[in-house]
Amino acid sequence: MPQKFTIPKFESEAEEAQWWYDNRWELAQAFEDAAAHGRLRIGSAARLARERAGLTDSATTISLDPEDVKRAREFAAKRGLRYNAYLRMLLHEALASEEKTLAR
Secondary structure (H helix, E strand, O other): OOOOOOOOOOOOHHHHHHHHHHOHHHHHHHHHHHHHOOOOOOOOHHHHHHHHOOOOOOOOOOOOOHHHHHHHHHHHHHHOOOHHHHHHHHHHHHHHHHHHHHHO
């Protein structure tokens, strides 16, 4: 029977990175076994784990000022990021800051 991995809930990105690193050889072997037996599925392991847990991503569309998008593209490029990833990061940081402010 092929080994089945349960992806745990991580407390931090560093913890998640360490888990993937520590399990890299076993995961590679499980992937090769699944490929050999025709059991590969489309999608990332994280997405599939979210689906199994009943969680889904939600997409939101917002209109932004073109100048803000231009500035975001420039700042993102300086950090080596795509601008949409950069904007998500900024929003995440702003929400965390707001949460701390309201908790006082």
